[in-house]
Amino acid sequence: MKKFVSTLIAASMVGGMLAACGGAPAASSAASSTATDTTTSSTATSTDAAGGGSKVIGVVAKGESHAFWQAVKAGATDAAAKYGYTITFRGPASESAKDLPSQMEMVQTALSNNVDGLVLATIGEGFTDMLTQAYDGGIPVVQFDSGIWENDVKALDAAGKNPIISAVATSNRDAAGVAAEHFFELIKGDIAAGDGYVVGVIQHDQTQTGVDRAGGFVDKFKELADADATTKGKYTIETEVKDGDANNAYVTALEALYEKGAKAVFMCNEGVVKQVSDAIAAAGGKYDEIKFCGFDAGTKQIQWIKSESGAKLVGSVAQDSYNIGFNAVEQCINAIEKKEIKDKVAIAGAWYDASNIDDMITKNLVYEG
Numbered sequence: 001m002k003k004f005v006s007t008l009i010a011a012s013m014v015g016g017m018l019a020a021c022g023g024a025p026a027a028s029s030a031a032s033s034t035a036t037d038t039t040t041s042s043t044a045t046s047t048d049a050a051g052g053g054s055k056v057i058g059v060v061a062k063g064e065s066h067a068f069w070q071a072v073k074a075g076a077t078d079a080a081a082k083y084g085y086t087i088t089f090r091g092p093a094s095e096s097a098k099d100l101p102s103q104m105e106m107v108q109t110a111l112s113n114n115v116d117g118l119v120l121a122t123i124g125e126g127f128t129d130m131l132t133q134a135y136d137g138g139i140p141v142v143q144f145d146s147g148i149w150e151n152d153v154k155a156l157d158a159a160g161k162n163p164i165i166s167a168v169a170t171s172n173r174d175a176a177g178v179a180a181e182h183f184f185e186l187i188k189g190d191i192a193a194g195d196g197y198v199v200g201v202i203q204h205d206q207t208q209t210g211v212d213r214a215g216g217f218v219d220k221f222k223e224l225a226d227a228d229a230t231t232k233g234k235y236t237i238e239t240e241v242k243d244g245d246a247n248n249a250y251v252t253a254l255e256a257l258y259e260k261g262a263k264a265v266f267m268c269n270e271g272v273v274k275q276v277s278d279a280i281a282a283a284g285g286k287y288d289e290i291k292f293c294g295f296d297a298g299t300k301q302i303q304w305i306k307s308e309s310g311a312k313l314v315g316s317v318a319q320d321s322y323n324i325g326f327n328a329v330e331q332c333i334n335a336i337e338k339k340e341i342k343d344k345v346a347i348a349g350a351w352y353d354a355s356n357i358d359d360m361i362t363k364n365l366v367y368e369g
Contacts, residue, residue: 054084054085054086055084055085055086055116055117055336056085056086056087056088056113056115056116057076057080057085057086057087057088057115057116057117057118057119057329057332057333058087058088058090058107058110058111058113058115058117058118058119059073059076059087059088059089059090059118059119059120059325059328059329060090060091060103060106060107060110060118060119060120060121061073061089061090061091061121061144061145062091062092062095062103062121062122062123062145062146063091063092063093063094063095064089064090064091064092065091066369067297067298067367067368067369068270068296068297068319068321068367069091069321070367070369071321071322071325071364071367072144072145072321072322072324072325073089073325074322074325074364075321075322075323075324075325075326075327075329076089076119076325076326076328076329077089077325078326079325079326079327079328079329079330079333080329080333082330083330083333083337085116085329085333087329088110088113088115090106090109090110091103091106092106092123095123096123096244097123097124099123100123100124100126103122103123103124104126104127104130107120107127107130108130111130111133111134111137111139114137115139116139116336117139117140117141117142117332117333117335117336118134118139118140118141118142118163118332119141119142119143119144119328119329119332120141120142120143120144120148121143121144121145121146121147121148122147122148122149122152124149125149125151125152126152127148127149127152128152128155128156128159131148131152131156131161131162131163131164132156132159132161132163134163135156135161135162135163136161139163140163140165140332140335140336141163141164141165141332142164142165142166142167142168142328142329142331142332142335143164143166143167143168143169144167144168144169144324144325144328145169145170145324146169146207146208146209147167147169148164165331165332165335165341165343166328166331166332166335166341166342166343166344166345167343167344167345168324168327168328168331168345168347169324169345169346169347170319170320170324170346170347170348170349171346171347171348171349172208172209172212172213172216173212173213173215173216173219174216174346174348174349175213175216175295175317175319175348175349176212176213176214176215176216176217176220176266176268176295176317176349177216177217177219177220178317178349178350178351179217179266179293179294179295179315179316179317179349179351180216180217180218180220180221180224180266181220181224182293182314182315182317182351182353183221183264183266183291183293183314183315184221184224184225186291186314186315187199187263187264187291188225188228188230188231190263190264191225191230191231191234191235192228192230192231192234194234195233195234196234196235196236196261197234197235197236197263197264198235198236198237198238198257198260198261198262198263198264199221199235199236199237199238199262199263199264199265199266200237200238200239200240200257200260200262200264200265200266201214201217201218201237201238201239201240201265201266201268202239202240202242202250202253202254202257202265202266202267202268202272202276203239203240203241203242203268204242204244204245204250204267204268204269204271204272205241205242205243205244206241206243209269210241210268210269213268213269213295214239214241214268217266217268218237218239221237222237238257238260238262240253240256240257241253245271245272245274245275248275248279249275250267250271250272250275250276251275251276251278251279253272254275254276254279254287258286258287258290262290263289263290263291264290264291264292264293265290265291265292265293266292266293266294266295267292267293267294267295268295269295269296270294270295270296270297270298270300270301272294272295273294273295273296273298273300273301273304273313273316274298274300274301276292277300277301277304277313280310280311281310285310287311288310288311289311290311291311291312291314292304292311292312292313292314293313293314293315293316294313294315294316294317295316295317296316296318296319297316297318297319297365297366297367297368298367298368298369299368299369301313301316302357302361302366302368305352305353305354305357306354306357314353315351315352315353315354316351316352316353317349317350317351317352318349318350318352318360318365318366319347319349320347320348320349320350320364320365321367322364322365323347324347327345327347328345331345350365352365352366
């Protein structure tokens, strides 16, 4: 896209796709697409790689073993099979800075193996030389999930060597807004009943993804609550930001919100939900009066939503990780084959609760693991 990325960043839609999901990646502006698939189409001009046999798409994600990435891999594999391609799928052990060299090696290996296209979500900066290599080799690159970090994208644009032709992502801001809409409807009667109702937000980190999810929730919640005469002026929002899930950081955030009198808490990712759920299970009935709302999926979240006792997880918003993988590979193939491509594909988030969770699991929108 970039030609296209510049447009995306300017448009800066939301969040910076699903995915799981350091520094400040605004290439997450790709990831920040809207929850509706509004895209701008253009014709691919990437060079078709020579050679016989099945063409190969190298997919380098931000992880590999987590259920989210396994669902992404399934979608990517199915897209490749549909068009007669194969994929290689790799990801670092974690999304922390210590595994950045490992991910860089994975990208370089894919390029050295002469892949026909590259699908990439980076966990840090420093990929400019490799992406320049892709540009020089006529290898189209699709950024997906939280995308490629802003500084790398800017450097590629400045050099006139940006190989990124599309971005596929969950709209983190809009998906969090969906959570806010449903959560507000469920608690607005409690807010209206008195003054000083505290809504808590646990933001899982300070990356663009964390910023967009927390910001998307807060902005939409305020919009709704301030527009309702029964709730306007009767609530406050407190946000706790924690960098990473080590040392029970999210449990510390939960306790801080409890001390501030929070009656409702939005949790920005699956890691937060896991820690908070475990803390609640170990605390007796201490947190039973707090209502919770989540983001992402996973076995812990599914079990909590289905639970009939204790503190209630009223619902969550899921990323469609399967379609993130499918669409990212599909756009890359379209570029290779000089078909129409979309510079931005926004994958919508979907609300789920006890009433529809089993259907969401069947549709592969909510994953276990």
